[in-house]
Amino acid sequence: MGMTRRKFLAATAGAGAGLMAGALAPSGGRAAASGTIRLLAHSSYNEDSDKAIQKIGAAFAAKHGATFVGEFIDQPQVAAKLTAEEQAQAGHDIVDLQDNLPAIHREFLVPLDDVVADITKSFGPFYDVAKRSGYVGGHWLSVPWLGNSELGVYRADYFAQVGERAPQTWDDLLRAAAKLKRAGHPVGIAISQTEDSNAALYPLLWSFGGSVTDAAGRLTIDSPATGAALDYVRKLAAQMEPAVYSWDDSSNNKYMLSGRGSYTINAPSIYLTAKQNHLAFAGAVKHAQPPAGVKGRFFYVDIHGWGVFKFSQNIDLSKQFLRSMYTAESQKLFLTLGEGYDMPVLPHFDVNPPYAADPQLRPQVGYMPHAHLASYPAAPDARAEKAYQTFVIPNMFARAAQGASNKDAIAFAMKALKDIGYA
């Protein structure tokens, strides 16, 4: 006869009890035994980048009779994880710290001056922008590991169809955008609450001479330069699809990979995905440096570095592991498997990185010396991180582009920034 509800439940309960007995038994997922290094990192676009770290860790563990456990989570979730571990005073030994995070978590981090001294003795100093992230209050609290660029990503075939070349200035882009919209392939830059929007709009603001603060951290957002940037984005937004106001980080990727989009600002993931999936138009996807404004060309970068928590049971072993990540072999492995999504933070390894063989990734060579963090021109701090995470600048541009006056849009940003703690 057919299965009754009672029999089904009895059968599944029996099987479930067996599963539970096995899975809930004390296991290796507990607090790390001594000699185990646990590393927390963001999961890279390219899974092979994570595998490179795993390989370096495994090699180190084998050499030192230790255990290495690498755990990779989505970038937006790293901050929550760090805070929870600080509260619990337990968790990972080595953690991924992006941009402002070393300054924010300084109370919980071990100074790594000795590690950096050994690295720089072998390979020379880090890039200035990398140092700005990792060097806090007179100490290295994070050893910089990689930089992620934001380039102009464009369809060379669409631009050629409308008689344009890769835009060198924002005015070039605006002129091309009108033609591309008529041709059915609009440009697309996120003006929404997403990291891509920060990454595009901060350097745009700088290129018009505007900035959130001055070098001392005093508010300078209320300026004619900001007004000029707002006027520009208003015009550019009129040539884009309205969906840009609700894009997330994957949206501009989808837009370009669908074949509809003609230009965006992004890391090399669009180009690399098109190449990996053998999309028909992959050869037409090209990179250019971000457009220049009246005050020049500005490069935005995200810096990721490694910090060691003070509560770690394996501080010395962690430091030894960090040193092993900065050997020529480790750097070559990481940069090769990264396929160009991650840039080196040491000029020594940026002379001829493995990805430079690809002409489409060559715009990244020489990117780092001119790059800035989101807090530019001020030093990274918690306020800059809060402004970044609450998307004050994208929201300001979105208001202006959707009808608010420059005065109202700037007033909104001023209030939001003052609420964060700026003066």
Add this chain to the structure above:
Amino acid sequence: MVGSPARRAIWAYAGAAPFVVFALFPFAWMLITSVKKDAELYDLAQNPFLIRTGITWDHYRFLFEQTAFPLWLRNSVLVAVSSTAASVVLALLAAYALARMRFRYAEGVSTFIFVVYLMPTTLLFLPLARLVSLLHLANTLWSLIVTYPAFMVPFITWMLAAYLAAIPKDLEESALVDGCTRLGALRRIVLPLARPGIITATLFGFTLAWSEFIYALTFISTTNLKTVTAGVVVDLIRGDVFYWGSLMAGALTASLPVVVLFSLFLDHYVSGLTAGAVKG
């Protein structure tokens, strides 16, 4: 009249149809997206509700073979079942006390439980992280089994207290007069009568535990120990690349146990929700 029952049925189904479409739309979307080829998913010119270039099972293959999805499902089942069982037992005793017993500050306790129920779980994860560390449960499934009742017990207590209060006291009082203990009356009289309410509250509690995210993310790091909510997001979103096909496959597959459970107990669930709607 002939045709009148048929006409009533047609009107009933027509009235329910929009709600059914609304409820099933997410599942249809997930199913269609999970079997579409990547090239068609990226093509914005295509109709999202149609599959033009053929079905692919690659997203499911990737999900089950290249990620730890089966382990995440297992972990979710273990955590949800264990925490729900513990929470229902605790909540039933609390609800019975609140519904039946007169004691000092009973109203205050009831209000307190309701206030705790209203507290967002995201506010609790920091102090709970400390607690998990003190108990040496970090990065184990026990960290979730122990912490989930923090928000499940108030919720289930609140649901059950209302249900138990609607059961006539006379039956228990008769049992007590006949020499039954309070616990005996609870077990022999109240529980059988309260079964629909208990099942309803259990189902809601299970759904809460099954879909919880923030604790699963912060208390567990090891990939093989993640629950399905945290695992799917972590492994199928890499930077600015979302593996949409596999994400939808994961979301659809993960929703099936809850759907099956609700289907199995549909009659009790409906009865539990509507109990007290009509005064006897």
